[in-house]
Amino acid sequence: MAAVLEQTPEPDPHPAPGVASQPEQSIAATAGSGLKRIDRLTSDSRLSRINPESDAKTVLRYSSQFARNYIRSDYNFCAAKIAVARGGKVRALETALRETSDWLRKTEQWLLRHQVRPIELPHDLIELTITRPLAGLLVRCLTQYDRVYARATERMMTGKITGEDRARILDNAERRLKQVVQICMPDNDQYDFDGERRGQ
Incomplete structure (x- = not known):
């Protein structure tokens, strides 16, 4: 089993080092999810100063502690950085997000080959604002992560x-999402045109 898991999907050979609304716009859904309610999102003031390309909103459903922590602590920071990213930094973010989304999709497909009766996990909802298409892709990755979390939990x-x-799958997925936060941190001028970080 473990050998197959390491091949499909491919394991991450390198440990990877992140649209949310103001607190009053966040919405909690089902009570009793076991997760502490998100009352405030980190960097909400930073995001509110950004002039977004769009004001689209979406409601994200999440069941995992990792998704909750990422939304609360990293999402607004990443959304703000994505909104002002230019040149090579955009390419670095796009590559990381698309690779993460593709890996999560393949992982979910692998898990779905093991057919089991679905288990409804308790969940919460939060409304997020999409400032730019790449921020929308980050929301998609978070949604995919939570589906992988649910599928892996069901099968375990x-x-x-x-x-x-299960722990190996989730650790790999979490490292990929944390890598997005690491890419967001440096300024635009720290990236070459092709998306490579200067000095690395």
Whole structure:
């Protein structure tokens, strides 16, 4: 089982080092999810000063502690940085987000080959603002992560994969999403035109 898991999807060979609204715009859905309610998103004042390309909004459903922490602590920061990214930094972000989305899609497909009865996990909802298409792709990755979290949990609970398999899948996914935060941190002038970080 573990050998197949490492091949499909491909494991991450390198450990990877992130549209949200103001707090009053956040909405909590089902009570009893077991997750602490998000009352304030970090960097909301930074994001509010950005002149967005769009004011589209979406409602993100999440069940995992990782998604909750990422939304609260990293999403607004990343959305703000994405909104002002230019040149090579845009290319670096686009590459990381598309690779993350593709890996999560393949991982979910691999998990779905093990057919089990779906388990409805408790969840919360939060409204996020999409300032730029790449921020929308980040929201998509978070949605995909939470689906992978649910699929892996279902299959672990029914004995289709082991707890170690599940932990490995989620750790790999989380490293990829954390890498987006790391790419957001440097200024635009720290990236070459092709998206490579200068000095690396």
